[in-house]
Amino acid sequence: MTMRQRGIYFVSTLAIAVVVSMVVTAAIFAVRGSLKASEHLTTGDAAMKAAESGLRYAQSKLCENPAWRGDDNGITVQEPDLVVEEQDGNVVGILRSPQGAFSQFRIRFNWQDGTQAGTDGFNDPPANFVVDHPYVSINNIPSGSPQDVPRADGPGFSVTGTSQRPYQVPHGSACLIVEGRTGSGLAALGPSNLNPPVAPGGVTSRVIEVNLRVGQQPGADAAAMAAGDVTGTLSNNGSSQFTVSSKSGVPRVRSKKTVEITGGDSSANYLSPHGEVHSQDGQLHANFSDVTTDFEQDDASFYKLEWADVKKAVETDDQLPAGTYVLWDDGTLHYYDMGYDEYVTHIEGSPNDPGQIAALPTAMTLDGSTLTISKNVFVESTSQTAEFNFIPRQGAREDPEGAGGGGGDNGIDVANPESLTSFASGLPAPRYYNGSQGGTAVWRIPGQTPPPSYIRYYFYGNQAFQISISDAGSGMVDLELTDFTEADLNPPITGNPNPTPSLAAGLQIMAGSPAHSTSLANLLSYLDGPGSGMKELDLPGVPASELDLTADDLTVEFVPQGGQTAILSADGDINIASKVQGTGGTLTSQGNIRFVGAGSDLAADKEEGLNLYAKGDIILSSLEPQSDGSYNYKDFRMKGVLYTWGDFKAKIGFDDPAVNSWGNFFLEGALVAYGNKNLENLAEPGDGDGGAIDITAGEVELIFDAAYLTAVSHVVDPGRVEQTLYTVHR
Amino acid sequence: MSASTRHGGFSLAELIISIGFFGLAILTLLGLSISISRTDSKALERSAGTLIANQVLGQTLAQLQADNPAGIRERFFAEENVSPPWQEGSLTNDRTTFYYQVQVASVSRASGGSMGTALYSSRLKKVVVHVWWAGEEEQTRQGSGQLEVYVTRLVSESEIPLVPH
Numbered sequence: 001m002t003m004r005q006r007g008i009y010f011v012s013t014l015a016i017a018v019v020v021s022m023v024v025t026a027a028i029f030a031v032r033g034s035l036k037a038s039e040h041l042t043t044g045d046a047a048m049k050a051a052e053s054g055l056r057y058a059q060s061k062l063c064e065n066p067a068w069r070g071d072d073n074g075i076t077v078q079e080p081d082l083v084v085e086e087q088d089g090n091v092v093g094i095l096r097s098p099q100g101a102f103s104q105f106r107i108r109f110n111w112q113d114g115t116q117a118g119t120d121g122f123n124d125p126p127a128n129f130v131v132d133h134p135y136v137s138i139n140n141i142p143s144g145s146p147q148d149v150p151r152a153d154g155p156g157f158s159v160t161g162t163s164q165r166p167y168q169v170p171h172g173s174a175c176l177i178v179e180g181r182t183g184s185g186l187a188a189l190g191p192s193n194l195n196p197p198v199a200p201g202g203v204t205s206r207v208i209e210v211n212l213r214v215g216q217q218p219g220a221d222a223a224a225m226a227a228g229d230v231t232g233t234l235s236n237n238g239s240s241q242f243t244v245s246s247k248s249g250v251p252r253v254r255s256k257k258t259v260e261i262t263g264g265d266s267s268a269n270y271l272s273p274h275g276e277v278h279s280q281d282g283q284l285h286a287n288f289s290d291v292t293t294d295f296e297q298d299d300a301s302f303y304k305l306e307w308a309d310v311k312k313a314v315e316t317d318d319q320l321p322a323g324t325y326v327l328w329d330d331g332t333l334h335y336y337d338m339g340y341d342e343y344v345t346h347i348e349g350s351p352n353d354p355g356q357i358a359a360l361p362t363a364m365t366l367d368g369s370t371l372t373i374s375k376n377v378f379v380e381s382t383s384q385t386a387e388f389n390f391i392p393r394q395g396a397r398e399d400p401e402g403a404g405g406g407g408g409d410n411g412i413d414v415a416n417p418e419s420l421t422s423f424a425s426g427l428p429a430p431r432y433y434n435g436s437q438g439g440t441a442v443w444r445i446p447g448q449t450p451p452p453s454y455i456r457y458y459f460y461g462n463q464a465f466q467i468s469i470s471d472a473g474s475g476m477v478d479l480e481l482t483d484f485t486e487a488d489l490n491p492p493i494t495g496n497p498n499p500t501p502s503l504a505a506g507l508q509i510m511a512g513s514p515a516h517s518t519s520l521a522n523l524l525s526y527l528d529g530p531g532s533g534m535k536e537l538d539l540p541g542v543p544a545s546e547l548d549l550t551a552d553d554l555t556v557e558f559v560p561q562g563g564q565t566a567i568l569s570a571d572g573d574i575n576i577a578s579k580v581q582g583t584g585g586t587l588t589s590q591g592n593i594r595f596v597g598a599g600s601d602l603a604a605d606k607e608e609g610l611n612l613y614a615k616g617d618i619i620l621s622s623l624e625p626q627s628d629g630s631y632n633y634k635d636f637r638m639k640g641v642l643y644t645w646g647d648f649k650a651k652i653g654f655d656d657p658a659v660n661s662w663g664n665f666f667l668e669g670a671l672v673a674y675g676n677k678n679l680e681n682l683a684e685p686g687d688g689d690g691g692a693i694d695i696t697a698g699e700v701e702l703i704f705d706a707a708y709l710t711a712v713s714h715v716v717d718p719g720r721v722e723q724t725l726y727t728v729h730r
Numbered sequence: 731m732s733a734s735t736r737h738g739g740f741s742l743a744e745l746i747i748s749i750g751f752f753g754l755a756i757l758t759l760l761g762l763s764i765s766i767s768r769t770d771s772k773a774l775e776r777s778a779g780t781l782i783a784n785q786v787l788g789q790t791l792a793q794l795q796a797d798n799p800a801g802i803r804e805r806f807f808a809e810e811n812v813s814p815p816w817q818e819g820s821l822t823n824d825r826t827t828f829y830y831q832v833q834v835a836s837v838s839r840a841s842g843g844s845m846g847t848a849l850y851s852s853r854l855k856k857v858v859v860h861v862w863w864a865g866e867e868e869q870t871r872q873g874s875g876q877l878e879v880y881v882t883r884l885v886s887e888s889e890i891p892l893v894p895h
Contacts, residue, residue, distance in 0.1 A: 020755070024762060031770045038773035042780050042879065053884035056854065057837075060845055060886045063852030078840040081882070082856060097880045098858065212888075720851040720888045 043182050043204040046103045048728075050095055051180025051208045054105025057084060057093060058137075058176050059212055059721060066141040066214055066716040069109040071122070083191045088125040092194045102189040103182035106131050109139065111159035112152065120159070121710075128195055132157050135177035135207055135729070140169045141214050142716055144221030144303075145249035145706065149175050172217040172716075173724065177209045207729035212721040219300035220278070222252040223667075223704035227302070227675025227691025228647070230255045230279075232286075234264030235653050235662040235698045241265050242286070242695075244272040246704040251275040253702075254296055255693075256675070256686045261286035263655075301716070302685045303672050303709070305643060310613050312588040313376035313569035318361035322381045322572060324389040325358055329549045333358040333366055334393075339385040340575050344395070344537060351539035363566075370555040371578075373585065379570035386572025387591070395537035396551035396577030396597040398621045400631050400654050423527065424504035427479075439493035441502065443479045444472055465489055465506050469526065479527070481506060534577060534596045536625070551597025552624055552634075554578030558585025558602070565608060573616065584608070592616035592646075595636075597623065599652075599663060604640025609708040611640025611669065616677055617690060618644040621651040622663045631656075633663035633698075640669045640708050646677030646690030652697035662698035669708040775826055775863055776879060782821055782828045783859040783881035790817065790832055790857070794890045807853040807887050810835055816857075826863050833858045837884065846887065853887040 057077075061068045070091040077084040077093070084093035089110035095103050108131040111120035124130075134152040136159060146168040154160035169175035184201030223244050224230060230253060234240035242261045244251045251272045253259055259279045261270045270277075270286035277284040278296035324336045324343040335358035336343050347353060360366060363375035371390065379388040430441040466482045481503050483493045489506055493499045507524075539547065556578050560566035566585050568574070573591035580600040586608060587593055593614040599622035604611040612618055622634040633652050642648065648671060653662030675691020676682050685691065740748070797803045806816070817832040836844040837854040846852030862868075862878035 020759065024759065027763070027766045031766045031773070034770045034773045038777045041777045045780050045784065045881065049881060049883040053882075056884040056886035056889055059888050060852045060854040063850045063886070063888050064846065075840045077837055077845070079838060079856075082837065082884075095882050097882055098860070099876075099878075099880055718850040718852070720892075722888060722891065 040204070044206065046097070046101070046182045047180040047204045047206040048208070049180065050093075050103035050105045050182060051178045051206050053095055054091070054093055054107055054178040054180065055176060055208060055210060057105075058091065058107055058174075058178070059723075062139070062141065062174055062212060062214075062721045064718050066718060066721070067139065069121075069139045070107060070137075071109075078191070083194060085129075085194055087129040089120065089122040090125045090129050090131050092129065092131075094189055094191070094194055101182065102186065103180060104186060104189055104194070106133070106179045106181070106195070107137055107176065108133070108135070108152070109137050111136060111150070112156060113154070113158045113160065130156070131179075131195075133179050133207070135179065135209070137174070137176045137178075138169050139174040140171055141174050141212075141721075142218060143171045144218055145171050147171075169211060170213075171220065173211045173213040174721070175209065175211055177207060177729070179205060179207045181205045205730065209725070209727050209729060210723050211725035213724045214716050214721050215719055216299070216301070216717060218716050219254065219297075219302055220252055220276075221246075221249055221704060221706065221709075222254040222278075222670070223702040224671040224693055225254040225302045225685075226648075226673040226693040227256045227686035228673065228693070229257045230259040230693045231695070232261040232270075232700055233653070233655075233694075233696040234261065234269055234700070236263050236655070237698070239265050240699050241269055241271045242700040242702075244270075244275055244702045244704075246275075248706050249704070251704060252278065254278040254300070254302075256280055256296055256298070256691065259284050259286070299684070302674055303641075303643070303670065304674075304682055305610075305613070306682055307590065307613075307615060310588055310610065311565070311567065311586075311608055312613075313378040313567045315378055315380070317376035317378045317567075318363035319378050319380045320361055320364065320388070322379045322385050322387055322570065324385075324387070324391070326355070326391055326393055327366075327369060327549060327554055328393045329546050331368060333360070335359075337382050337384045339387045340389045340391075340534070340573065342385070343389065344535070348538050351542045369549065369553050369578075370557055372557050372559055373566050373568055373582075374559050374561045375564050376567045377569070379568070379572075379574075381571050386570060387575065388568070388570045388572070389575040390554070390556060391534070391575070391577040392549040392551055392554055393537075393542075394539070394547040394549065396534050397536045397623055397625050398534045398594075398596045398619075399651065400623060400656055400658055421501075421504040421508070424500045424507065427500060427503075430499055439496075439499070440480060440482045441493050441499040442481075443503075444476050445479055446476055467503075467506060467523065469523075479503075533619075534575060534594065534621075550625075551577040552579070554598070556580045558582030560584040560605070565605065567608075574614075586610050586613070586640075588613040590615045592619065593644075594619045594621075596621045599634030599636050601635075601637045602639070604669070604708060606707050607710060609641050609669070609710050611638050611642055611708075613641075613643045615645045617646040617649065618642060619647075619649045619651070620665075623651070623654075626660070629658065631659045632661045633659070635663045635666065636697075637666045638669070639667075639705075642667065642669070642671045643674070644672065644677075644690070645674050645679070645682070645688065647692045647694065648673045649692075650695040650697060652695070654696065664699040664701070665695055665697040666701045666703075668703040668705050670704060671702065772875070772877065775877060778823050778826070779828055779861045779863060779877075779879040780881065782823065782830065783861045783879055785821075786817075786830050786832060786861070787857065787859050787881060787883065791885065791890065803890065804848075806834060807848070807855060820866070827866075828861050828863045829866055830859060830861045833860070848887075851887045855885045856882065857885050858882045 070086045070089045072086045075085045081096040091107040093105045110122045110125050112124055134157055136150050136152050138147055138149050140147040148165035149167055149169050150159045151164045152159045153163050181203050183203040185198045185203040188196035232242040241264055244253055257280050259277050268287050270288040273290050275291045278294045280296055282293055282295040284293050326334045334355040336355040363377045365372045427443045430443045464484055468480045470478050472478045483489050489502045491501050493502045556576055558566045559582055569588045571590045574587055574589045575594045577597045579598040580595055580602050583603040584605040585602055593612050620636055624632045624634055650665050652665050673691045673693045675686040676688035677690040679688040794803045794806055811834040815831045816834040820827050820829045835856050837856050839845055845854040859881045864877040
């Protein structure tokens with residue numbers, strides 16, 4: 001073999017070796033690529049399944065608790081192959097495959113924006129529960145307005161004031177963004193280490209986003225929501241307006257019945273730019289522009305806040321015996337163990353009874369005529385009453401003379417003939433008999449007995465007809481109508497099988513006669529029943545010099561101390577005839593709440609939100625009688641949520657020549673008249689009694705502020721939540 | 731034998747050694763080729779197995795949504811179906827038969843009891859789809875290791891839309 005031949009063999013061998021090496025290398029790379037593709041598919045699928053699992057866990061939780069936000073602090077699921085833990089709005093879960101590999105899902109509601117509860121309402125989670133991705137979930141189910149979905153693009157994956165908010169989640173929906181992860185970089189995952197830092201080795205991650213919506217949509221946010229009519233009566237000065245605005249979202253008023261504004265600016269007495277009004281008839285009965293009207297859905301919910309969920313004073317707080325507290329002109333506070341009506345009857349019979357000098361708990365101090373409440377005060381019911389009443393010795397007038405509608409039981413309003421007819425027609429069948437001339441009809445009705453002497457007889461004209469009230473015993477009185485001539489009553493009594501229209505006709509004739517207005521007012525006031533309206537007291541024998549103190553001189557002031565709350569809670573009515581002012585005060589009652597006499601300037605604490613909460617009605621009157629017999633009305637300024645199961649009535653003006661000036665009503669927060677009075681628990685709006693909002697004032701300004709709604713929010717019943725959007729981020 | 735004759739070829743020893751080396755190289759290449767082929771095949775089958783597991787899971791959810799046969803939805807969320815499983819069967823893909831089994835179990839609260847209630851459509855199930863293809867009764871094949879995949883996912887009652895019949 002020559003040297004040339006040897007060289008050829010050597011070169012050929014090398015060439016073949018190189019080719020074979022290349023083929024082998026190519027094959028190895030091909031297989032490696034195939035393996036990687038396969039692994040990518042399987043790990044990606046595992047990450048996706050982890051994300052899906054987190055999503056379905058959250059969906060199940062939302063079905064049971066539509067307000068859920070990953071805040072069931074602690075381990076919620078602990079199985080060999082599945083562990084889930086929630087901490088301060090962050091949720092981490094791990095799944096283990098039967099082959100041993102772990103995958104993880106993470107959801108964050110926490111903005112991780114500080115140790116104090118910020119706008120997310122959470123403190124920061126523990127260090128081992130921090131979620132280091134920017135996708136923040138928002139549960140907007142218990143809300144009536146859309147909400148921004150922020151990205152946690154601040155330091156340490158926090159949400160800041162300047163963080164991006166690329167879109168909103170509709171009200172009644174939750175935006176859930178779930179991350180699923182797996183891979184060798186998470187090798188430390190385990191039941192005792194749910195959220196380890198990522199180690200070298202690679203992690204496959206998938207992020208899915210869904211919107212979940214409840215079947216029963218919460219009602220839209222509104223500055224005022226009423227199960228009954230919303231009625232605004234403005235002064236006829238030509239410029240008054242009923243203004244509705246919102247600090248966030250659409251300014252809105254909702255009523256299950258009608259919305260009607262009368263009086264005021266004839267060109268625009270309802271002002272709410274870009275606002276909405278929802279009512280049963282889809283109408284707004286007012287002068288307005290730039291307001292959209294719509295139908296209120298029967299099943300649309302209101303803000304729901306059960307008595308049990310109300311933050312209130314309890315037995316362990318400072319206690320004050322229920323009863324009537326009367327401030328005398330000498331600065332002493334007198335206590336009577338009786339409700340307001342009983343006190344009025346008692347004191348008008350025994351005007352000089354001093355009762356007992358009141359002993360106040362430490363949470364209450366009396367300085368001059370100012371009663372300061374610095375901590376929670378629970379009004380402890382006595383065997384006589386559950387009410388809390390605070391009045392000046394001379395009482396306080398709720399309505400001007402002749403205004404009627406004094407809060408009586410029968411709803412009589414002298415200014416409204418229909419109410420007279422309605423009252424008459426509602427009477428039981430009369431004991432009726434004819435006389436020789438005209439006729440007489442007698443109705444036996446419940447009434448305060450004996451009737452006060454000054455309403456025993458009423459005459460009209462030359463004794464054309466007579467209305468009298470006489471004691472029938474056992475809490476009953478006889479209302480007797482005698483028609484002497486048959487000339488004035490139409491229809492006449494004689495021969496009329498149903499004489500109640502005759503009574504209605506007589507009452508209406510008297511209502512039309514200025515000369516008889518006072519007599520009629522007294523009569524109607526009596527017929528209306530005692531109700532719980534407040535009045536000036538008739539205290540014969542008490543020197544006038546001892547009756548100078550008026551409701552306008554008294555003040556109830558809430559001054560919570562040391563970060564505590566100042567809540568006055570009673571199981572019965574709360575009647576206050578004084579100014580009510582302060583910041584951070586709340587009144588809660590299982591009966592009515594009534595402020596009379598001097599207006600208010602009361603602001604709730606934003607964290608608590610609630611201003612007034614009554615299972616009965618809320619009645620506000622700022623009537624201030626003047627020495628010349630005329631009247632002024634003062635303003636009511638409230639910040640917070642006014643919540644009544646019954647009616648809301650604000651009497652801050654009255655159309656009468658004796659009224660010099662009307663007051664204004666200002667509310668920042670929300671007003672709810674749920675219409676569930678007399679029910680044990682809240683049902684659907686309007687299922688019970690009441691629910692009307694009736695405001696008579698010079699100006700009305702309602703500003704919706706969701707900041708006060710932290711305690712009072714839409715409560716959505718548990719149930720199915722359905723997916724309305726599904727997208728994969730990566 | 732003259733020196734010129736010896737220059738024309740290889741000695742026997744050289745030939746034997748050469749053939750030996752050549753054979754060894756061929757065998758190595760052959761083994762490598764088989765291994766590569768098996769690995770590649772396993773990767774492909776694993777991908778296919780994952781897809782099939784997802785297909786089975788999708789079919790299961792579709793059945794629940796349609797509630798076909800009637801009552802299957804309620805049975806799915808009300809019962810435990812681990813052993814015997816909720817469903818089992820096989821699918822053939824590119825001459826490979828994939829066997830599968832679907833197990834369904836309730837998710838339990840750490841505090842006790844199952845998560846969710848029918849009242850709120852909040853019941854939660856853990857679904858494990860097991861797919862294997864080495865043989866009907868075996869999940870491993872000599873030289874290929876385990877030929878199986880598991881897909882696990884939670885299924886909530888509310889995610890199954892109610893479709894009116």
